[in-house]
Amino acid sequence: MAEHRLPKPRVEGSNPFSRSIKLLLYYLKEGDRMSNHIKTIVKPNLKSDKDTNCRECQASCQSACKTSCTVGNQVCNK
């Protein structure tokens, strides 16, 4: 996973001058963030290839939860 970079600060207000100053300060402090508006924290992970659907993983209600379907919590056994 790429190194995390903070989202840029919210630069509110309509005054372009103050906006540019704030952004400039931000870039000075954080380094070059010109290409970092979107930080991916979880990569694509929903899989459905031929090796899936083996059904060896835990049934969702067979755990601490007996009242809501929480498939997203289960761990793939493969």
Add this chain to the structure above:
Amino acid sequence: MVDLQGYDFSSHLHLFHIKGYDMLLDVNSGSIHVLDEQARSFIQELIKADGNWSVAHKEFAAHYDREMGNEVQRELEQAYHEGSMFSLPEDLLSFNYGHAVPKSICLNIAHICNMRCRYCFAEQGSFGQAREIMSQDVARRAVDFLITASGERNNLELDFFGGEPLLNFDVVKETVAYGRERAAVAGKRFNFTLTTNALNLDEEKRNYLIDEGIAIIMSLDGRPEVNDRMRIHPEGAGTYHDIVSRIREMVAMQPVSYFVRGTFTAENLDFSRDFLHLCELGFENISLEPVTGGEPGIALEEEHLFQIMAEYEELAEIIWAREQDNKPVNFFHFNLELNRGPCLPKRITGCGAGIEYLAVTPGGDIYPCHQFIGQSEFKMGNVAEQGLDQSIKDRFAWNTVPHKGCLQCWARFYCGGGCHAAAFFANGDLSKPYQMACAMHKKRLEAAFYLAAKRIGG
């Protein structure tokens, strides 16, 4: 330029703001992104413009530098090429339960209980049925049933549930021994869990559960006054002081896996305080679940949602603060498997009730899950016979995400289409998700995504 004309943004992207973070879930790939202000704003314009980049740029340029819009577009396109943005749905109707077979049972080993919890969906253990305990014979047949019915599946699960399973402890022990023996012959493996109110969890039973490596789920609602309003002795006194020491002793023995599980109701909408209380008692695996049903005054209503949402955010904050403090705590419903989660077919078929997961009553009757017990239209068979009612199986097998009108909902791959029982009891229809549960589930997901962002970015 990536062509987005006609892309169904509202079904395939979820853009949300939580506690200072702008976040985006790319629903079909499961990718999650943290956005800065420009990216959020640009994506909003793109959505408003129905995927027309030039219109989005024009609107964006009214507030920001045009060059900034180009930067955002470059990053969006890069993410698209990586498969983490604007991804398309697969043909979900082509997924089904496949060769799924029963592999998991909830064994209602005792339809009796030594508590009288006010919100109990099991009607004090009896599920509206006779107060009885399961015989050794029925328990053995249930094990045999599962071993045969599970065909090629190797990992089997058996949860001792009730009522209160410790009131039939001899049969629990016998069943574990019998299950292990039969599984070994069949080349399979049992995972045992036991759900208890902890009142009878004495030293002998604790030692047994540890020696046998049984995972344990113990009920406690949180603060003494909250627990004692709901979880009471038959004569009406609260149970907090009787159970808390037992649960602590059990946890100190380090079971293979444990959860302290509480229920929140309309009477403790400030349940983050109960969570905190459970943390302060030293528990590290906690689940707090919304009450299902319940009498007026206890039941959760739509007017409570606002506060419930705020409490989930507060819970995330507590968890984060504890992690900073090196005292991590695992909250079941935020504990999303973001990278090694289940495959898509599993996600869209949901909990597996009636197909892979079954519940067995003390008399051996089989129901699709613990919540359907006693609903005669859902009785699927009995462990004394092999085979299950095909028409009931078919109803559950059909009831998957693409058939439930969930295809437009961004949470569809995390909730599996929601709880069949909640849909049935709230709306009289297995395929009409219970909207309150949906709203809470979505909030829990957002909070879990937020925690993931915090963990990566600080």
